[in-house]
Amino acid sequence: MQTRREALKHSAIVAGLLASTGLFPQFAIAAVDKSAFQAKSVADVLKALGAGAPVESKDVTVGGPDIAENGAVVPITASTTLAGVKQILVLVEKNPAALVALFNVTDSVEANFATRTKMGQSSDVYAVAVMADGKAFFAKKEVKVTLGGCGG
Amino acid sequence: MADPMRIRAQLAGDKANVRVLMAHEMESGQRKDSAGKLVPAWYINEVTATLNGKVVMTAEWGPSVSKNPFLQFTIKGAKAGDKVGVSWKDTKGESRADEATVS
Numbered sequence: 001m002q003t004r005r006e007a008l009k010h011s012a013i014v015a016g017l018l019a020s021t022g023l024f025p026q027f028a029i030a031a032v033d034k035s036a037f038q039a040k041s042v043a044d045v046l047k048a049l050g051a052g053a054p055v056e057s058k059d060v061t062v063g064g065p066d067i068a069e070n071g072a073v074v075p076i077t078a079s080t081t082l083a084g085v086k087q088i089l090v091l092v093e094k095n096p097a098a099l100v101a102l103f104n105v106t107d108s109v110e111a112n113f114a115t116r117t118k119m120g121q122s123s124d125v126y127a128v129a130v131m132a133d134g135k136a137f138f139a140k141k142e143v144k145v146t147l148g149g150c151g152g
Numbered sequence: 153m154a155d156p157m158r159i160r161a162q163l164a165g166d167k168a169n170v171r172v173l174m175a176h177e178m179e180s181g182q183r184k185d186s187a188g189k190l191v192p193a194w195y196i197n198e199v200t201a202t203l204n205g206k207v208v209m210t211a212e213w214g215p216s217v218s219k220n221p222f223l224q225f226t227i228k229g230a231k232a233g234d235k236v237g238v239s240w241k242d243t244k245g246e247s248r249a250d251e252a253t254v255s
Binding site for chain 1: 167178180182197201203206207208209210211212213214215216217218219221222223224225226227228229
């Protein structure tokens with residue numbers, strides 16, 4: 001019998017295949033976004049979004065506490081000074097699904113966002129800036145969690 | 153209908169610093185209730201921000217954004233009196249839209 005987890009994994013793969021064939025252009029965008037939120041690792045997320053291999057850059061910054069007492073509420077900031085940013089992603093590497101939030105940047109907003117995230121355990125937090133030409137730059141920071149925020 | 157958002161848009165030069173606090177459970181789908189059953193996921197997955205009706209930012213969120221999400225961003229080229237609108241949609245199809253004035 002298929003477990004839910006396997007079913008999800010399969011649907012993500014199928015969605016990826018559909019997207020890569022380019023047969024369903026209007027459908028592909030939605031499918032890509034969905035599979036990105038199910039991807040488990042940072043590399044998988046970027047692959048699902050169609051971005052290139054990320055390069056560490058000092059023009060991208062990620063902010064957060066060194067030690068988070070409560071993993072249910074971890075304030076994270078992500079920003080970049082690079083021009084031509086299309087998307088800013090916030091990722092927590094060791095969460096069940098790495099992608100936390102994806103911001104579509106326009107010319108009218110600064111590429112600087114702050115939000116709060118849940119973290120199951122101590123992990124690296126990534127801010128990734130995806131450029132209009134598909135290049136990806138990232139910054140990472142380790143956040144230690146004393147009390148996890150994902151389990152019951 | 154979900155509770156209203158709290159939006160504050162503060163002008164600094166020609167930029168508006170927008171802070172939003174949304175009221176939402178943001179259930180991750182990982183948690184178990186007292187009977188040991190998984191609580192189904194229920195979270196905001198789409199956020200849109202507008203300035204005077206024009207979309208300036210959209211965001212897609214996963215289940216790992218915290219309960220009662222906080223969001224801060226900066227809109228360029230804003231003036232006092234401009235209207236900043238923020239709307240969200242969750243995985244149950246519920247939505248909420250609120251507006252604030254830049255000051």
